[in-house]
Amino acid sequence: MAPTISIRPGETQLWRIGNVGADIFYRLKLDGHPLYEVARDGNRHNRIVPRQEIVLPPSARVEVLVQGGAVGVYQLRTLGYDTGPAGDQYPEVVLATLVSDGEAVDRVTLPERLPPVDDLRTRTPTARRTIVFSESDDGNTFFIDGREFDPDRIDTRTRVGAIEEWTIRNNSDEQHVFHIHQVDFQVVSINGREQPFIGYQDTEITPVRGEITIRIPFTNPLIAGKFIYHCHIMNHEDNGMMATILVGPAQR
Numbered sequence: 375m376a377p378t379i380s381i382r383p384g385e386t387q388l389w390r391i392g393n394v395g396a397d398i399f400y401r402l403k404l405d406g407h408p409l410y411e412v413a414r415d416g417n418r419h420n421r422i423v424p425r426q427e428i429v430l431p432p433s434a435r436v437e438v439l440v441q442g443g444a445v446g447v448y449q450l451r452t453l454g455y456d457t458g459p460a461g462d463q464y465p466e467v468v469l470a471t472l473v474s475d476g477e478a479v480d481r482v483t484l485p486e487r488l489p490p491v492d493d494l495r496t497r498t499p500t501a502r503r504t505i506v507f508s509e510s511d512d513g514n515t516f517f518i519d520g521r522e523f524d525p526d527r528i529d530t531r532t533r534v535g536a537i538e539e540w541t542i543r544n545n546s547d548e549q550h551v552f553h554i555h556q557v558d559f560q561v562v563s564i565n566g567r568e569q570p571f572i573g574y575q576d577t578e579i580t581p582v583r584g585e586i587t588i589r590i591p592f593t594n595p596l597i598a599g600k601f602i603y604h605c606h607i608m609n610h611e612d613n614g615m616m617a618t619i620l621v622g623p624a625q626r
Contacts, residue, residue: 376468376469376470376471377470377471378470378471378472378473379450379470379471379472379473380472380473380475380476381440381442381472381473381474382442382474382475382476382477382478382479383442383443383444383445383474383475383476383478383479384441384442384478384479384480384481385441385442385479386439386440386441386442386481386482387439387440387441387442388412388437388438388439389437389438389439389440390435390436390437391428391430391435391436391437391438392430392434392435392436393430393431393432393433393434393435394433395432396432396607396608396609397432397462397607397608397609398432398464399429399430399431399432399455399457399462399464399549400429400430400452400455400469401427401428401429401430401452401453401454401455401464402427402428402429402430402450402451402452402453402469403426403427403450403451403452403453404440404448404449404450404451404472405448405449405450405451406443406446406448407440407441407443407448407472408424408425408426409424409425409426409428409438409439409440410422410423410424410425410438410439410440410441410484411423411424411425411428411436411437411438412437412438412439412488413436413437413573414434414435414436414437414573414574414575415434415435415436415558415574415575415576415577416435416558416576417491417558417573417574417575417576418488418489418491418573419488419491419572419573420487420488420489420490420491420571420572420573421486421487421488421572422439422484422485422486422488423572425438427453429455429579431549431551431577431578431579431606431607432551432577432606432607432608433551433553433576433577433606434551434575434577439484440472441481441482442474443474444474445474445475446473446474447471447472447473447474448471448472448473448474449468449470449471449472450468450469450470450471450472451466451467451468451469452464452466452467452469453466454466457548457549457582458546458547458548458549458582459547459548459582460509460513460546460547460548461547461548461549461582462548491571491573491574493560493571494537494560494562494589494591495560495562495571495589497537497589498537499537499538499539499589500535500536500537500538501532501536501538501539502538502539502540502541503530503538503539503540503541504540504541504543505518505519505540505541505542505543505552505603505617506518506519506520506543506545507542507543507544507545507546507550507552507580507605507615508520508545508546509546509548509610509615514613515613515614516605516610516611516613516614516615517614517615518603518604518614518615518616518617519617521617522613522614523604523611523614523615523616523617523618525618527618528600528618528619528620529617529618529619530603530617530618530619530620531619531620531622532592532619532620532621532622533592533621533622533623533624533625534592534593534594534595534597534598534621534622534623534624535592535593535624535625536592536593537589537590537591537592537593538589538590538592539562539587539588539589539590540559540587540588540589540590541585541586541587542578542580542585542586542587542588543580543584543585544580544581544582544583544584544585545583546582546583547582547583548582549579549580549581549582550579550580550605550607550610550615551577551578551579551580551605551606551607552577552578552579552580552586552588552603552605552606553576553577553603553604553605553606554576554590554601554602554603554619555576555601555602555603556597556601556621557576557590557591557592557594557597558574558575558576558590558591559574559575559576559578559588559589559590559591560573560574560588560589561575561578561586561587561588562587562588562589563586563587564581564584564585564586564587565581565584565585565586566585577606592621595623595624597621598621598622598623599620599621600618600619600620600621601618601619601621602616602617602618602619603616603617603619604616604617
């Protein structure tokens with residue numbers, strides 16, 4: 375049974391929502407209420423972004439402000455979602471019921487801006503790479519740059535201090551979910567369309583037969599070492615769609 379969430383008319387609540395499923399996508403909508411997005415994947419935005427819907431692929435997290443509407447009952451739903459001809463189709467489902475009731479409170483005026491975040495488009499990339507996601511014809515084996523994961527292989531090498539631009543290309547008929555450990559990135563464009571800068575994240579959907587371009591700051595010395603990037607659909611990761619990156623010390 376879907377849970378019930380209580381709110382008073384005009385009250386502002388902060389909701390932290392995470393998709394911890396293995397492969398499901400959530401397309402969130404709260405009837406009668408915009409979702410005011412303030413952070414993604416643990417990274418604060420530079421402004422509040424009002425959204426009518428929010429798509430959360432596996433591993434994605436979002437923080438939103440909800441301001442209680444008029445007295446009444448509202449549904450938090452995940453709408454139907456299709457990941458492509460070779461992918462999965464998810465039906466609409468009610469996730470929770472929001473009940474607005476009780477004495478009204480004064481609605482908080484939300485700020486137009488939040489403290490600034492460094493826009494990596496103002497920085498010159500130290501390297502540019504293309505990373506290709508693909509899969510076998512039977513859809514049972516998955517590849518990054520044509521290779522299945524090998525824990526004994528280093529697929530990418532960089533150094534602390536680098537700011538790289540990666541284009542993640544999807545050569546298959548279903549969406550994949552790019553995720554990298556240890557660092558966050560800025561989405562620059564999706565299918566060649568420039569994206570407005572609001573902040574950083576660590577998870578993004580790669581469109582069917584499309585691509586995303588991101589900038590990754592390998593600038594924190596604490597990230598030095600080996601870690602992975604992969605598709606966060608677990609069936610894809612477990613069947614080959616993962617790679618290892620080695621971040622070496624900064625050049626002297």
